[in-house]
Amino acid sequence: MLNSRRQLLQAGAGLLLVGPVAHPLQALAQTPVCDDSPTPRQIEGPFYTPQTPKRSDLTSGLSGQVLVLEGRVLNTQCQPIANAIVDLWGCDAQGNYDNKGFKLRGHQFTDSQGRFRFQTIKPGAYGNSSFRRTPHLHVKVQGQGTPLLTTQLYFPDEPLNQQDGFYNPALLVQIGESKAQTVLASFDFVLPARSEG
Ligand SMILES: [Fe+2]
Incomplete structure (x- = not known):
């Protein structure tokens, strides 16, 4: 044996x-298995609010499907980056951002294994007939010694994905076990070293 x-x-x-x-x-x-290409960047959009609260539960008492988003921050050698900041923001289930307060906004730092975990509300679609956004989350991620990554995350099987010009399948979360009003999603961010960015 x-x-x-x-x-x-x-x-x-x-x-x-x-x-x-x-x-x-x-x-x-x-070593964890990962795709070692850096996570693609996307625009910040008009609804970022700086200096968010440090917390993991962003639900803010809002109704909607609870979304647990977890994952890791890795370097391009697939090694975890501890103490990386992950700053997440999104709209509510009706497609509205809280631009006066911090509902559905917050940041945290990865643990020694590069892990993070948020609880938020699954965002709805927003826009109008000429400019419609498929459901997405916004995020900024930075480790010590890495460039700031600003990007967005998308959800599989959303009917509007293919109609949204920002949609990128490389930014799809993986959906795990879902129970009742809670859906579990995961995504690993891969950050280049500063010289690679
Ligand atoms: Fe947005």
Whole structure:
């Protein structure tokens, strides 16, 4: 029985010698799997408010489908970036931004594993017949030594995605288990080093 990582590595190394079909080391990878291309940038839009509260629950007592957004901030080597700021803002379920206060706005810092987790309200679509935005979230992300990333996140299977000129499938969240009025979404941000940005 293999009872240590060293033994597993030794076994894997042996198997790798017998032919190209055995790849046991892949299952032992400690580095999280990520797409190492930096997350695409998008415009800030007109509704950013600086100096948001530091908090994870942005729901602000508003009605709508609760959206839990979690993920990590990584560098282009797929390593976690701790203490990166993640500043999230969005409109409510009816497509309205709170431009006087901080409803549905807030920031937090990633933990030692680069993780963040917000609870907010799933945004609605907004605009008119000539300029319609599909549901999206706005976000600014920055780690120490990285350029500031300003971008937006989108949701799969939204009917308006293809009609929104800003929509980018590289910015789709992954939808996880959803219960009743709560939907779980995840997204990993990949930040370049300052010299790469
Ligand atoms: Fe927006």
